[in-house]
Amino acid sequence: MVRALLLGIVWALLAGAAASAETQPLIVFAAASLRQPLEQLAPDSPAPYVVSPGASGTLARQIEQHAPAALFASADPHWMDYLSQRGLIAPTSRAELARNSLVVIARARQHLRPLVRLQDLPARLGDAHWATADPASAPLGAYAFEALTRLGIADALRASAAFAQDAGAAVELVAHGGARYGIVYATDARLSREVGVELEIPDDLHRPILYEAAVVTKAPSTAAQVLAYWRSAPARRLFMSLGFGRAVDH
Amino acid sequence: MSLTVHAYVLRGAYRLEADLTVGDGLTLVSGASGAGKTTLLRMLAGLERPSAGEIAFDGQILSNAQVFIPAWERGFVTAFQDARLLPHASVRDNLLFARKRGRGAAAIFEDVEPVLEALGLVPLLSRRIGGLSGGERQRVGLGRALLSQARLLLLDEPTAMLDQERQRLVFQLIRQAADRCPVLVASHLEAPLANRVIRVENGKAALALSCSAQTQETQS
Amino acid sequence: MAPEDLSALVVSLKVALGASLIAMLLGAPVGYALSQVRRRPGAGLWSGLGLEFLLHLPVIAPPVVVGLVLLSTLGGAAPLGSWLEQNFHIQLAFTTAGAALAAGIVAAPFAARAASLSFEGVDSTLQEAAHASGAGRLDTFVNVTLPLAAPGLIAGLLTAFAVALGEFGAVITFAANIPGQTQTLPLAIYAALAAPGGEERAAHLALMAVSMAGLAVLAAQLLRARAQRGFGP
Secondary structure, three states, X not given: OHHHHHHHHHHHHHHHHOOXXXXXXXXXXXXXXXXXXXXXXXXXXXXXXXXXXXXXXXXXXXXXXXXXXXEEEEOOHHHXXXXXXXXXXXHHHOEEEEEEOEEEEEEOOOOOOOOOOHHHHHHHHOOXXXXXXXXXXXXXXXXXXXXXXXXXXXXXXXXXXXEEOOHHHHHHHHHHHOOOEEEEEOOHHHHOOOEEEEEEOOHHHOOOEEEEEEEEOOOOOHHHHXXXXXXXXXXXXXXXXXXXXXXXXX | OOEEEEEEEEEXXXXXXXXXXXXXXXXXXXXXXXXXXXXXXXXHHOOOOOOEEEEEEOOEEEEOOOOEOOHHHOOEEEEOOOOOOOOOOOHHHHHHOOHHHOOOOOOOOOOHHHHHHHOXXXXXXXXXXXXXXXXXXXXHHHHHHHOOOOOEEEEEOOOOOOOHHHHHHHHHHHHHHHOOOOEEEEOOOOOOOOOXXXXXXXXXXXEOOOOOOOXXXXXX | OOHHHHHHHHHHHHHHHHHHHHHHHHHHHHHHHHXXXXXXXOOOOOXXXXXXXXHHHHHHOOHHHHHHHHHHHHOOOOHHHHHHHHHHOOOOOOOHHHHHHHHXXXXXXXXXXHHHHHHHOOOHHHHHHHHOOOOOHHXXXXXXXXXXXXXXXXXXXXXXXXXXXXXXXXXXXXXXXOOOOXXXXXXXXHHHHOOOOOHHHHXXXXXXXXXXXXXXXXXXXXXXXXXXXXXXX
């Protein structure tokens, strides 16, 4: 009986390893923050696909190692450049899906005095902390500090910064952890009902926060159709309904 | 058959020197507790390598400075003082363990049943090892050795946990086995049925030359 | 139960079972070697240090590093990986089997430790008795050592299963997060939490993982009882 069980396990694993490509839906490697919009768009897609979420950097490295992805949707242009330089994406297919903007959040229903300008943040904080993602590991932190540097308040706020592993964790810190404010993406503010947007940070204070997608080389021709669908008007409306900013066509 | 031993074991302060030749039949290894009877048997069995010297069986070198034949290749079978039965196997499988690994030699006892009867093992066949008493375990351990195809049997205190009546019966069985296969028995009892006696005392193991009426000396 | 959830459960089951076997295949020999070194007369504090280090390597390294190492050796563009792909059409990265391999390597130290302790605890007098009854080294290992070590080895298998079930970093790095193929329960939880309102689904998935672990404990207990019958009265 034990022998039969072992054989069954080995068979099941090998069956997984040798899955044929023709009958499977397209695999989309997408940054975790894009999982929700892309999955919601899936039912009306011209070709069926599944979303495989991860960190943009890990996804790019996996595509480099011949991961079976047909499309790559990245939250960080740096990694799209990485693949482009290595000739791993179809160069003309690279396109913007959406943008994002930065917001300042605080715990909901707190009735704090309104934060009118980002420059007022250091004074408003006092001894308290503010949260964002660690600039070393997540682009959110880099964008946040870029905006703060542009206003000349980065040094003043560095000591009181609480770095979280990613945007979700930063939101949690504000919702429950005692960080009075947080700087996250507009889309992240919706991750928790416990936080509300205090202030929208102007887009000109940082590089554009781009979500791009491209067709991976050697992907089936249907991949390009999916990408075109993601850039269509109905798809754009869905992105915006989830808090994303409008994509800019070049 | 001829088993010659000119070897010694040196372990820290412990020293045992063995200088003897053994022939067919039943050889009693006698001596006080702790004298070295078990060490001698282990050396012969191949479970311990002598510090120096040579052991040979029918002209084949079993152990010297260059050569050491491991226990499982000597064709000897040992019955241990503490039985040493395999707890995960049945009584039956334990009894037949050595017999199954006989490498084509002739079994000491061709029929299994008489041996089981003589040792009183028949009612135990369906029992688990864990539930056996000390005496029962010892009899199973002895049974394992007697049912094998050994060309030499080494029995270490095989009757220590048995009552007197049982001891007498078991020794009769051992005497029967010794008629077909050379047997060395370590026991601190006196045994009138032995062909020769090896005495182990004061760090030396050698054939005893005694005029006692209780022992026979049959040099083979 | 939603079909995606069922798929994550099935993938987790395949991956964890495969991983625990791989963990045993990798860990048991190391554990056995370590036990042999420790049991030798004269073995002291420093015996087997090299093996101990080897045993702990996958534990010291963050799981993501394990995944990256696998990716850079067995990935499609890596030397060993491309060789396997071209000559045998075997691809491990981004497959269920690859996920099992990644999780198995992370779980191997636990299997090795359990194996080392199990083999060390085997009564050497019984091994001697087997030798003195005509059983050679392999014979003794199969018929005496292994059955006696079995209960401990099964416990090690269970630990490896539990570790593999919860493994995230190594799996998502080497096998990616492909639903239906490599999206295990932990990876599905990560995906669920990436969007608002995902907490409910994540909790649901976590409950499934816990239930699976509970069933594994039960199965291990049954196996152990079976291995130990005959040990007692």
